[in-house]
Amino acid sequence: MKLKGIFITIEGPDGAGKTSVIKELLPKLEQTLGERIVSTREPGGSRIAEKIRELILDPEHTEMDIRTEALLYAAGRRQHLMEKILPALDRGEIVLCDRFVDSSLAYQGHARGIGMEEVASINRFATNDIEPDFTLYLDIEASVGLERIHKGKADRQFDRLDQEKLEFHEKVREAYLKLADEHTERITLIDAAQELDEVVDECYKIIVEKLKNRV
Numbered sequence: 323m324k325l326k327g328i329f330i331t332i333e334g335p336d337g338a339g340k341t342s343v344i345k346e347l348l349p350k351l352e353q354t355l356g357e358r359i360v361s362t363r364e365p366g367g368s369r370i371a372e373k374i375r376e377l378i379l380d381p382e383h384t385e386m387d388i389r390t391e392a393l394l395y396a397a398g399r400r401q402h403l404m405e406k407i408l409p410a411l412d413r414g415e416i417v418l419c420d421r422f423v424d425s426s427l428a429y430q431g432h433a434r435g436i437g438m439e440e441v442a443s444i445n446r447f448a449t450n451d452i453e454p455d456f457t458l459y460l461d462i463e464a465s466v467g468l469e470r471i472h473k474g475k476a477d478r479q480f481d482r483l484d485q486e487k488l489e490f491h492e493k494v495r496e497a498y499l500k501l502a503d504e505h506t507e508r509i510t511l512i513d514a515a516q517e518l519d520e521v522v523d524e525c526y527k528i529i530v531e532k533l534k535n536r537v
């Protein structure tokens with residue numbers, strides 16, 4: 323009998339440790355489960371979606387309107403979903419995706435101020451209401467996440483732009499906490515301030531437990 327495909331997402335503010343966790347988690351999970359896991363990420367994850375990612379993240383595109391940005395994230399998401407995620411789920415595979423709709427709700431909806439419901443609505447259009455089976459939310463204080471990213475970079479003063487960045491990332495976290503509180507059945511909160519090994523271990527245990535009854 324073919325197993326059911328499972329769609330797992332990992333969310334969190336910048337610097338929460340998503341990339342590091344996935345790198346360590348994947349081989350561990352694949353070994354335990356005895357099957358390959360499709361690891362992918364947003365923004366991007368397919369040829370066209372990667373082009374859209376470049377368009378959005380290009381630092382020269384300072385004039386980009388915030389709703390244009392939200393629509394581009396949703397467009398990239400649709401392409402990635404149709405080309406990569408859904409075909410893998412149809413084949414019965416496990417898909418682990420770094421960021422999905424919750425990122426748009428937190429960043430564009432709340433932090434940029436468009437409104438979470440407005441952003442949810444364009445994403446319902448983009449995804450045909452397809453939601454992850456479950457989501458691991460790596461929770462980190464904004465200042466700790468930003469510090470991690472800047473660690474190792476040249477020593478510098480905390481300037482006005484950094485302050486703006488901090489406030490923006492505090493809003494991102496606020497939105498994630500709200501989402502985790504409203505969707506306890508889907509989202510599991512993980513304290514990402516722990517040592518990396520501990521975070522990986524917690525994610526591993528949660529996924530194995532959730533997959534126990536997979537048919």
Ligand SMILES: Nc1ncnc2c1ncn2[C@@H]1O[C@H](COP(=O)(O)OP(=O)(O)O)[C@@H](O)[C@H]1O
Nearest residue numbers: 336337338339340341342343470471516517518
């Ligand atoms: N639990 C942790 N404790 C300390 N540093 C961490 C931890 N997890 C990740 N880091 C470091 O923080 C930085 C950002 O991690 P990364 O995995 O790229 O986060 P994200 O993908 O969520 O933005 C990297 O330098 C990484 O080595």
Ligand SMILES: Cc1cn([C@H]2C[C@H](O)[C@@H](COP(=O)(O)OP(=O)(O)O)O2)c(=O)[nH]c1=O
Nearest residue numbers: 335336337364365395421422425426429430
């Ligand atoms: C998927 C997604 C990402 N983003 C942002 C979050 C990140 O700042 C940026 C790039 O994502 P990512 O490459 O995951 O960066 P990081 O590893 O630092 O978390 O895109 C949104 O604003 N909305 C979205 O829908």
